[in-house]
Amino acid sequence: MFDYALLDALAAVVRHGSFDRAASELNVTPSAISQRVKLLEERIGSVLVKRGQPCVATASGALLCRHTERVRLLEAELTGRMPLMPGGAALADVWPTLRVAVNDDSVGSWFVEAASAFCVERQVLLDIVIDDQDYTAQRIRDGSVQGAVTTQAEPVQGCRSTRLGTMRYLAVCAPAFFERYFADGVNREALRRAPCVVFNAKDALQTRFMRRITRAQVDPPVNWVPHVSGFLRACMTGLGWGMCPAQTIAAPLAAGDLVELLPGRHLDIDLYWQSWRLSIGLLDEFTTVLKKRAGQYLS
Numbered sequence: 001m002f003d004y005a006l007l008d009a010l011a012a013v014v015r016h017g018s019f020d021r022a023a024s025e026l027n028v029t030p031s032a033i034s035q036r037v038k039l040l041e042e043r044i045g046s047v048l049v050k051r052g053q054p055c056v057a058t059a060s061g062a063l064l065c066r067h068t069e070r071v072r073l074l075e076a077e078l079t080g081r082m083p084l085m086p087g088g089a090a091l092a093d094v095w096p097t098l099r100v101a102v103n104d105d106s107v108g109s110w111f112v113e114a115a116s117a118f119c120v121e122r123q124v125l126l127d128i129v130i131d132d133q134d135y136t137a138q139r140i141r142d143g144s145v146q147g148a149v150t151t152q153a154e155p156v157q158g159c160r161s162t163r164l165g166t167m168r169y170l171a172v173c174a175p176a177f178f179e180r181y182f183a184d185g186v187n188r189e190a191l192r193r194a195p196c197v198v199f200n201a202k203d204a205l206q207t208r209f210m211r212r213i214t215r216a217q218v219d220p221p222v223n224w225v226p227h228v229s230g231f232l233r234a235c236m237t238g239l240g241w242g243m244c245p246a247q248t249i250a251a252p253l254a255a256g257d258l259v260e261l262l263p264g265r266h267l268d269i270d271l272y273w274q275s276w277r278l279s280i281g282l283l284d285e286f287t288t289v290l291k292k293r294a295g296q297y298l299s
Contacts, residue, residue: 017054065143110297165298173241197242
């Protein structure tokens with residue numbers, strides 16, 4: 001029989017990537033968290049966490065984290081279905097939490113709208129972990145989330161993959177920026193000189209666009225702006241050009257505040273929802289709703 005106090009400690013460390021933050025969540029000392037994880041490792045006979053910045057689960061640790069998160073969801077689902085206790089008191093007045101990994105562009109454009117009605121109706125809390133869409137699958141793989149919006153179509157082991165739709169990205173910049181750098185055309189030399197805007201080190205959209213246009217590696221000056229609205233503002237104010245979701249820039253394009261580098265040339269990113277294959281009513285219902293609502297926002 002598993003000791004869930006130990007499993008909770010492990011899951012918190014993996015979820016937060018830190019013993020200190022795990023201790024803060026569970027209202028114990030970092031030393032207590034460390035002792036619980038060490039004791040669990042001794043009982044299992046395997047290293048469960050790779051210590052570092054951040055801490056990450058080993059393969060065995062990820063299995064235990066996924067098990068722990070599943071049990072918590074099943075408990076929340078059971079609690080919601082239990083009758084009132086004598087005297088009219090509910091068995092528990094705790095809302096279940098869905099912890100999901102989503103890319104920043106999706107959070108800033110469609111995901112919250114797609115998920116909110118379900119969460120309000122079912123009294124479910126959202127815990128959104130932000131990561132690049134090419135990396136979110138790792139979050140469900142290591143057991144730190146229960147579902148993920150990802151570009152990975154192949155199901156993670158133990159999970160189901162559901163196609164959500166396509167997010168279209170356009171290469172855009174301010175009109176004055178275009179005249180300064182691309183008056184003679186969008187070519188390899190112009191792209192090499194023109195500063196671009198990049199979200200973070202995981203953001204490869206600008207590189208992919210340049211390679212598609214020039215069929216070569218281009219290394220322009222880079223502005224690092226890890227914020228969705230800040231990224232858009234950087235493009236609109238002439239700091240550089242960048243790849244923006246089409247649905248978030250329709251108004252600036254129509255108003256002439258932004259122009260496309262190459263109209264008709266874009267990047268289409270297919271998005272998938274991966275969640276545990278084990279049937280859990282709450283998570284299954286969320287998946288169904290998310291797929292339906294995503295179809296209203298994505299192509």
